[in-house]
Amino acid sequence: MTTTIATSGLVKTFGPTRALDGLDLTVEAGEVHGFLGPNGAGKSTTIRVLLGLLRADSGQVTMLNGDPWDDAVALHRRLAYVPGDVELWPNLTGGEAIDLLGRLRGGLNRARRDELIDRFDLDPTKKGRTYSKGNRQKVAIVAALASDAELLLLDEPTAGLDPLMEVVFQDVINQMKAEGRTVLLSSHILAQVEKLADRISIIRLGKIVQSGTLTEMRHLTRTTIEAHTATPVTGLENLVGIHDAEVTDGRVHFAVDGNHLDAAIRHLSGFGIRALTSHPPTLEELMLRHYGDELANNGNGNGAQ
């Protein structure tokens, strides 16, 4: 496998703020890479450094075997970008903006453009200033996905899209993946990334705190269970794959690894389940339980030195 994006020790400061604080990110060719982190973690800054719009203060960065700052124009012929907050020209129609951006990149797949406009249900005759946020997002998505670019940099591309369009988007990205393109997909919603990504990098405060495949990052695939039972649950500690269990009079809350879910539910049913909810872990939970604590401990450790 060849590496499409590689950064090491990337630092970018804006005045007193350290937006990127030694970021190491690796994206392999042909993968959909989920770039996950809360708002303000440095996702957009990373992508803008990769686009040569911002210049990193220090650290190495290589993309498509080139330097994002020095080789910006040559690299941009091979990639397409969807900004997180799309602004359009007030006097240009959506269709004009799509064509213009495609042509400036060096070409546009006409058939795919029309197909995408159709699938995303976009009216290309409206002027830029009359589009809603979701529709502006669609314009940028169509402009990027209608290209034959080998790398797609997508910065929270579906913010503002309704769930139906989100499904269309996932379909199109899977199609891109099948064509062998590389996708860097940033998001602050785990469920979104989970459906598409081969590998995930989690960014927090300008640093990658963990990177790997979904199966490697088991805690990401755990299911959180909350149940109300007739009699208090006991014996959970004897089961394999149960984490963070809490039992409080008649209520039980725990996370369980995917392959031990069956055994856990079987165990619960012995206590008379009255209500049961299960959901995948949210990014907030992950940040709080795994990364926040970890970093807090590190911080304490440093302070003690």
Next chain:
Amino acid sequence: MTTLTQEPASATVRQPRGNGLAGTGKLVRFNLRRDRIKLPAWLFGMFLFVFYYGAALPQLYQTEEDLQVITEFTEGAMGAIIAGPGFGLDDPTIESVVAGVYGLYFLLLAALMNILLVSRHTRVEEQTGRSELIRANVVGRHAPLTAALIIAVVANVLLALLVAAAMAAADLDTSDALLFGAGIGAVGLVWAGITALTVQVSAFSRAGSGLAGAALGAAYVIRAAGDTITEGGSLLSWFSPLAWSQQTRPYADGRWWPLLLSVAFAAGTAAVGYVLSTHRDVGAGLMAPRGGSPTAPPWLRSPLTFAFRLHRAGLIGWAAALAVAAAVYGGLTKPIVDAFEDLPETMVDVMGGDPSRMLDGYVSTMALSFAIVLAIFAILGIQAARGEETKGRAEPVLATATSRSAWLGGHITVIATGVVVLLAVAGLVLGIATAISVGDAAYVWDTTVAHLVYAPALLILLGIAVLLFGFVPGAVGATWAVFGFATIVGFFGPIMDLPQWVHNLSPIEHVARLPLEEFSWTPLVILSALAAGLIALGLYGFGRRDLDTK
């Protein structure tokens, strides 16, 4: 639960009426807080402006004879166009010169202040979506417009008082100072009312303030034409709100009643604004937005053609406005130059020193005027490019195979070409109209060249803006200071007795005032090279800095 479902129907019936002004007071305070720099800066700036003229003119015109000169200069058609009816100038005093000669420019500034003020607190808020946040609170339908107009009224009253205070501070006769100030404030009120109306029409603030600006242009032209027909203004003049303030005749035989027209007109236009605002939704205009082409035209494919597409509407508007103005001023050449014939010797010196070439002096003065107006076009153009960057629209373009220099270079090329083309338009139309007016075809060519020679000097101003864009992008607006300096030196330099090196700092001063002076290539080549250097440096700076992103 069943009772709840019936609730909305009865709620609509019970909806109280007449609370359209709820929250106005809070909005006034909130808007004043947001305006705490802008509004005082405008008011204090106007105060200084009036004070400056009031204090400087006695230095320039120390004797009765000196003052007589300016009177003869402003008499006739030329005076009617650039100053107004000029009451009290037959027997001029410093006060009547301030009011009668420079007063018109205070009127224009007051109108501009109010157009920006009302637009900023009404349509701009709606367009950005901020008023949705506001209106979702306990804020009545009419509260935002009312709050904007209350601030406008307060600002215009303060403006009137400050103008009067400036006259007093400059140690001038204060008998008509309040009347003079009130005339300026009244024009402000009129344009506050007009803007309250025009912002209702389109969903976009630029269209709204543009319409109000067009009304100001029309008022100027109507007044200029009316004042040219008859000395002291004709019936036609009275169709212009600018004339109402001038017809108060401060420091001649002052009278207050024409200002009743201003107040009534302001109230009337504002009332129409209120009525129109009830016929539309928040954020919408009265005119439905039009659709457009689903595909881009084939020529829209490079950074250059894209920059042209963005500046196209502005270019057309500028060309049309310049052509109309040039046709008017050119058509009036004959009567204006005839009026010059009995100028005293001192005035002849100002106009070039050769009484037989007053026509050439007029043409060169007009060329200078159009050149200075076009400097505004150049600076606004670079500010528009800066807006593309700060509003986040440059980002997706620069993420395509478009280099920084191609993107900014596209804008610069379009603006620079625009400057040359617009100079040619103004020069050609003025030349043709002048040639017809005086019956000498040679003026078509001479006048066009007289305008085109200013291109390199204007490109220097453009270059300064580009240089700032490249290295200190937040300070592109500082180019206006250079513009202001060049304007003052250009228009008033000859009567200001400044040291030569101060003159030399203004790029415009190095341009030969054709056809009066000799044409010379050297300064043009040097200015062009300097402009190219500034632009190249700016492009270099932009290529090295971070893009400002939203």
